[in-house]
Amino acid sequence: MFHTVLCDLLGIRYPIIQGAMQGAGGPRLVAAVSEAGGLGVLPTFGGTEKELRDDIENTRTLTKRPFAVNITPIGRAFTESRAAICIEMRVPIVTTGRGDPGSNVVQQLKQAGTIVLPVVPSVRHALRVEAEGADAIIASGMEAGGHVGRVSTMPLVPQVADAVKVPVVAAGGIGDARGLMAALALGACGIQLGTRFIATVESEAADWVKQRLLKTEETGTMVSSLMTGKPVRAFATRILREYEQALTGAGSTEERGSLSTRYLKELRHAPVEDRTMAAGEIAGMIRDIRTVREIIEGIIKDAAALAEKLYRVSREDARQ
Ligand SMILES: Cc1cc2nc3c(=O)[nH]c(=O)nc-3n(C[C@H](O)[C@H](O)[C@H](O)COP(=O)(O)O)c2cc1C
The missing domain is CATH 3.20.20.70 (Aldolase class I)
Structure with missing residues (x-):
């Protein structure tokens, strides 16, 4: 069929x-x-x-x-x-x-x-x-x-x-x-x-990714360019939100570059609750x-x- x-x-x-x-x-x-x-x-x-x-x-x-x-x-x-x-x-x-x-x-x-x-x-x-x-x-x-x-x-x-x-x-x-x-x-x-x-x-x-997915609602993802430099939909976390917020105030390419270096470093050393991973809006289902x-x-x-x-x-x- x-x-x-x-x-x-x-x-x-x-x-x-x-x-x-x-x-x-x-x-x-x-x-x-x-x-x-x-x-x-x-x-x-x-x-x-x-x-x-x-x-x-x-x-x-x-x-x-x-x-x-x-x-x-x-x-x-x-x-x-x-x-x-x-x-x-x-x-x-x-x-x-x-x-x-x-x-x-x-x-x-x-x-x-x-x-x-x-x-x-x-x-x-x-x-x-x-x-x-x-x-x-x-x-x-x-x-x-x-x-x-x-x-x-x-x-x-x-x-x-x-x-x-x-x-x-x-x-x-x-x-x-x-x-x-x-x-x-x-x-x-x-x-x-x-x-x-x-x-x-x-x-x-x-395992933390699978467990997070089971708890994520349809609004629990966001798009951020922090991870790869291009827009990626991933679990919304404090670090991603703060980075995107900081970006709105950044004017020059240098400022943006140093922000991404700073937040990427934080992401690498983040405790499990602040880690992120690509995931789509279907997560809520x-x-x-x-x-x-x-x-x-x-x-x-x-x-x-x-x-x-x-x-x-x-x-x-x-x-x-
Ligand atoms: C964790 C994760 C990693 C992904 N990695 C890649 C990748 O390496 N290359 C790619 O073309 N797409 C990648 N995607 C996109 C998927 O191949 C697929 O097109 C997308 O997840 C479909 O949307 P859905 O998440 O709503 O099902 C990734 C998606 C997720 C969730």
């Missing part, structure tokens, strides 16, 4: 992608998602070349199903070297996040037969990566955990779907079957989830730790029941 073009493109059973998660999603989580019928995605942000090679090999010992590697374009040399490793190790699918990987990298991956899915925050970015050869596009709204743009998922997905010809995947603020159904209605052919997969048995997130299989199969089962219910309601309305 939920077999879409995304399933055919990626060779997966369900149209569900686990978004790459630095610090929360290593080989164990990635393999569990792929084994359960979705697409697991390994992160590379901040990791060394050896770590990426090891992660790919370790994931392959846990699953024979397709999985992807995410390349965050944090610099030309980094992006090119990670793409070269994906080509050499025959990784079948690559996603990219936080900005444009560049047409050279996309072309190299495409020439090697790699399927490329960039994550984009706007229609303009979607059109650019489609012109560069993207096979599908992940449109990610600002509700998402991690790097964000300025448009929410609800208006972003249909506008991207109208603008491009390739399949579109919805990301940001999706955590259950209602999110899948909404995404399909908006013109997407699949969903990418990050935050929901943190609260899983298989996620490699630290996550109240239990489940296995990856329970989440994926639960979404598909509940979506089928929801589709049935919507059909019934619309028929009853038509009869009145």
Whole structure:
């Protein structure tokens, strides 16, 4: 019932992608998602070349199903070297996040037969990566955990779907079957989830992160550029709030630079209650730790029941 073009493109059973998660999603989580019928995605942000090679090999010992590697374009040399490793190790699918990987990298991956899915925050970015050869596009709204743009998922997905010809995947603020159904209605052919997969048995997130997630409300995250220099949605904490507050009074680039140095140092030595981690607004809906299989199969089962219910309601309305 939920077999879409995304399933055919990626060779997966369900149209569900686990978004790459630095610090929360290593080989164990990635393999569990792929084994359960979705697409697991390994992160590379901040990791060394050896770590990426090891992660790919370790994931392959846990699953024979397709999985992807995410390349965050944090610099030309980094992006090119990670793409070269994906080509050499025959990784079948690559996603990219936080900005444009560049047409050279996309072309190299495409020439090697790699399927490329960039994550984009706007229609303009979607059109650019489609012109560069993207096979599908992940449109990610600002509700998402991690790097964000300025448009929410609800208006972003249909506008991207109208603008491009390739399949579109919805990301940001999706955590259950209602999110899948909404995404399909908006013109997407699949969903990418990050935050929901943190609260899983298989996620490699630290225990304090999982426990914090279970207590975080829908207003408990905020966007701050402290962690990476670009806007990141993460658990709202005293340090992030104070940094953003201080930034509003900072005029020069030097002042801003010294503020970020000061607050980053504080963050590194912070007690657990002041630590932060990327997390999305969907956090408010996550109240239990489940296995990856329970989440994926639960979404598909509940979506089928929801589709049935919507059909019934619309028929009853038509009869009145
Ligand atoms: C802890 C965490 C780490 C993330 N790291 C990355 C990353 O390394 N690369 C990337 O492209 N996206 C990253 N993301 C974004 C996710 O891949 C995904 O697109 C996003 O979480 C989807 O929104 P949701 O959190 O509302 O489900 C991260 C998200 C979280 C929560």
